[in-house]
Amino acid sequence: MSQQPPDQAWTQVTSKRRRAAPKPVPAAVPPRAADLRPASALAADHARLRARWEDEEPCSRGLRALVAANTGPGVVISRAINLGVGTFDPVDGAWEAKRSSQVQLIAFLVVVEELGSSAPALLVWYHDADGVIAEKITGSKIDCIFQDPIFTQPDKDFLAGLGHRVVEDPEACDMVNADSLLFGIHLYRPVYAEALEKSLPAIFVGTGWDVWDHIGHTDGLGKMETMEKTYKKCAFPQDSHGSAFSSTSIYWKPVPKAAAEAPGPEPKDSSEVEDDMSRKLESTSIS
Numbered sequence: 001m002s003q004q005p006p007d008q009a010w011t012q013v014t015s016k017r018r019r020a021a022p023k024p025v026p027a028a029v030p031p032r033a034a035d036l037r038p039a040s041a042l043a044a045d046h047a048r049l050r051a052r053w054e055d056e057e058p059c060s061r062g063l064r065a066l067v068a069a070n071t072g073p074g075v076v077i078s079r080a081i082n083l084g085v086g087t088f089d090p091v092d093g094a095w096e097a098k099r100s101s102q103v104q105l106i107a108f109l110v111v112v113e114e115l116g117s118s119a120p121a122l123l124v125w126y127h128d129a130d131g132v133i134a135e136k137i138t139g140s141k142i143d144c145i146f147q148d149p150i151f152t153q154p155d156k157d158f159l160a161g162l163g164h165r166v167v168e169d170p171e172a173c174d175m176v177n178a179d180s181l182l183f184g185i186h187l188y189r190p191v192y193a194e195a196l197e198k199s200l201p202a203i204f205v206g207t208g209w210d211v212w213d214h215i216g217h218t219d220g221l222g223k224m225e226t227m228e229k230t231y232k233k234c235a236f237p238q239d240s241h242g243s244a245f246s247s248t249s250i251y252w253k254p255v256p257k258a259a260a261e262a263p264g265p266e267p268k269d270s271s272e273v274e275d276d277m278s279r280k281l282e283s284t285s286i287s
Contacts, residue, residue: 049099067110084147180199204231208228231251
């Protein structure tokens with residue numbers, strides 16, 4: 001497979017046109033270590049932009065509806081891998097670049113939240129001073145992993161402050177498996193090829209096969225072509241204030257028929273829960 005030199009950082013490829021083809025842009029400079037905004041300032045940007053995006057941006061509502069409509073029985077995501085979101089503190093302080101990285105991060109987190117909220121509910125037993133208690137836990141925690149060679153230290157601290165993990169290139173690519181969400185917007189072709197080399201993910205978000213095929217740059221993208229032929233594909237909802245998601249698609253791995261049709265556990269009424277608790281109490285010694 002084609003690979004970039006190890007010291008070559010990723011550069012996002014964006015365009016104001018909706019269907020513009022990715023271009024081979026020269027590599028970005030290494031992460032800078034001076035004149036950096038603190039992680040707290042990046043977090044403040046994030047909170048402000050997310051509140052506005054969730055309240056005002058049609059893309060947010062469209063994205064939540066799209067994920068909910070395509071996430072049913074048999075769709076299980078264990079980890080979400082984000083490649084190349086970019087620095088949240090661009091060297092020239094350009095607002096458009098800053099907003100693009102933040103909006104792509106917000107969209108990624110929205111997808112993760114929707115995937116987690118669709119997970120089956122669990123009945124968890126635990127001890128407290130009053131005995132054995134049953135609690136219904138909804139949703140599922142999905143491990144979020146970020147990788148971008150141009151991250152500054154405040155970028156990493158900001159993401160860690162949100163509860164996520166930042167790894168060095170190419171560790172995240174090696175983590176992609178059949179239960180992963182792989183999210184990478186406007187990346188170089190070799191980065192996609194590397195990320196898809198070991199395993200096809202359950203869900204892929206990025207520049208679609210049709211874009212690369214249109215410009216005749218499909219070397220190393222055989223796995224993406226497989227997704228094009230076998231996965232369900234949807235256009236990613238567009239941001240009305242920029243080109244953060246231009247030429248971006250979502251691919252959904254088909255769920256095996258048996259898994260999709262398998263009935264979930266029957267919900268228990270209150271008397272059944274009480275019987276379960278009584279059995280637990282009878283078999284458990286509480287000090």
